[in-house]
Amino acid sequence: MERVPILKIGGVLLVSIQIDLQDQSVLALQEDLAERISATGAHGVVIDISAVEIVDSFIGRMFATIASISRLFDADTVVVGMRPAVAITLVELGLTLGGVRTALDLERGMKILETLGRDRGRTGREAR
């Protein structure tokens, strides 16, 4: 089974999916990611799916699951680079990924997390 690598850039974890996802790899990714977020204390997760051409409902639900897991660790999730065909498929499957942020490409995704992180820092200070 192929594992999806998880990279750390500053306070953000980058998951770039470059393989054909099997259900096993999806489950492994969810476990790995949970461990890495808790270990690194990352404030954001970017899932780059620009290389993913085919999705099914299981993979569709993965995004929502990862977002929920990250939220438990107080991290935001952004899904970036979704292809038109994939978006249409997910809509036809009835998966609208409520609660998951999306961006056109990695750059914009990082910018969103940056903004969210800044807001977080500000509110954090105010709370203190």
Added chain:
Amino acid sequence: MVGEAEHGHRLTELLRSNTDAVVAGWVEAVATTLRGRTTGAELERDFRELFTSLLPVASGDGRDLTGHSYAELRSLLGELSRSRARQNFSPTETASSVFALKQVVFQLVDDQDDPELFRQALAFSNLLDGLGLLTFEAYARAREEIIKEQSEQLLELTTPVVKLWEGVLAVPLVGTLDSARTQVVMEKLLEALVETGSEHAIIDITGVLAVDTQVAQHLLKTVVAARLMGAECTISGIRPQIAQTIVALGIEFGDIATKATLADALRHALRREGVEVVRQGERRAV
């Protein structure tokens, strides 16, 4: 059979020795029905070619036109009918090009006063009938091709994705929306979003005559798909009657932004992009 055609078939002999006269008569007969839409020289060239490939098979009865000996003639006729169909000739005008030859040949045979020749001319006329039908079939096929091409072009033409501003795309929809068209719109818009890296899209439905639940469903799907890709979609140009229908049908647009006009939608998109449009005199003091 070939020997007979070479030596014994009197009609073939007669036609061969009168080639110029027959072609000239043929061109004249057809030229009057086509009235200036094609030149005499053009007709002359086409018909001479046809006639030359018709001569070797003139002795046949034309019962089996799919045979090998008719191959050249078939392709010539097919070519002729296709070009006629493209030039907007009517089916009658196209088929009568072939039938006109009958008249010319009968006139020629009439002058000879020979019963054997007359019998052969009758068989030849059957052959021409067959060829006429062939022409008609080729014509119909060509027309169908044209119609298919045009409907594809229309589908492409009626769904342009235009760039209104840096990062703002718009799709002005005109006419009736059906599933096939909405699918094309959806795909083209989403692809354009990726290509241009735009974060805002406006679907303008000013030109859409009617909205039913199905169309609304398609629009919603497009907006949600764009959102999944990280772009924001606004629907603009909802006309009063359509607004009433949407409410009457109980269609919920949820948190999707809808604006009355394309201008409003553009202003909305620009504001989201962080661009502000002000008149020159109204520029605020810094």
